[in-house]
Amino acid sequence: MRSILKPALIMLSLLAAADAMAQAPSLAKCTRSANLLACVDADGNTYSVNTAGSTIYLRGLEAAGKRYWVQTNSRYGQLTFFTGIASDGETWVGYNQRIGWTTINRFSSSGGSSAKFTCSRITGC
Template sequence: MKTALKYSLLSLGLLMIGNASAQLPALATCTRSANLLACVDADGNAYSVNTVGDTLYLRGFEKTGRRYWAQTNSRFGQLTFFTGVASDGEAWVGYTRRVGWTTINRFSSSGGSGAKFTCSRITGC
C-alpha cells in the first residue's frame, strides 16, 4: 500500500475514532482556520483537511514518492465513503462504518492493495 493511502486512512481513522493506540510518526506542524487544517511533518510530507458540511476533502504531497494525492470523504449517518487519486494514477475507494465505539473499515486500491479491518477506541486497530 502506498504511503499516501496509509496516511489518509490513518487521518480518517483518527478523525473517526478520536483515539489510537498505534505508534504515530513524528508530530506535524499545523496551521488551522475555521474549516481548514494544513500540516507538514518532519519528513517533508504535507497534507490539508477541509470540511464542508458532511464532506471532508484531503489533499497531500508525499515526499518519498514525489506524488500528490487527493481524497474525498462523504458521511451519511454512521457510514463514510471515501475515494482518492494520486498523481501517479493510483486510485482507491473504501468505506468506514461506525458501530458504537468500533469502526469497520474496508478499502481497495488500483495498485493491488486492499483490506478489511476493525478498530476500537479501547483496543485500537
C-alpha cells in the first residue's frame, strides 16, 4: 500500500477530532483557521485540510518521495466519498461510513492497493 493512502484516510476519519490533532505535538504541528488546517509532521510531510460546505479538500507533500497529492471528499450524511491523485499519476477512490462511534473505510488505487478497515473511538484502527 502506498505510504500516503492510509494516512490520508486516517486523517479523514479523524477530521471530527481536528481540535485534538492540532493540540497533539507528537502527531504533527498544525495551524488552523476557520476552515483550514495546515500541518507538518516530524518527517517533513506537509498536508492541509480545507472545508467548503460538505466538501473537504486535502492536499499534501510526501517528503521522502517528493510526491504531491490532492484528495476531494464529498459528504452525504454519514457517508463520505473521496477521490485523489498524486504527482506520479496514481489515483484512488473510496468511501467511509460512520455508524455511531465506528467508521468503516474502504479504498482502492490504480497502483493495485485496496483495503477495508474499521476505526473506532474506543479501539482505534
